Amino acid sequence: MLLQVKDTSDLVKINNIQELIDPNIDTVNAQDQQGQEEQQPESFKKANLVFPSGESLPRCWVDAEYRNS
Numbered sequence: 112m113l114l115q116v117k118d119t120s121d122l123v124k125i126n127n128i129q130e131l132i133d134p135n136i137d138t139v140n141a142q143d144q145q146g147q148e149e150q151q152p153e154s155f156k157k158a159n160l161v162f163p164s165g166e167s168l169p170r171c172w173v174d175a176e177y178r179n180s
Contacts, residue, residue: 113125116159
């Protein structure tokens, strides 16, 4: 799955979807999609990621207490 970094508009490939959808984890490992060479995985905060369309991640992926609000 590809997501976009808010600040830079760079695309990153999410390595583990389970990390992404788990609301108890606030960072995900992903690879920057710059250039032609495979990039090393880096850690990205979920708060800094959006879908390529600009839409925010679902609240249930980032807030473990979303049902209590």
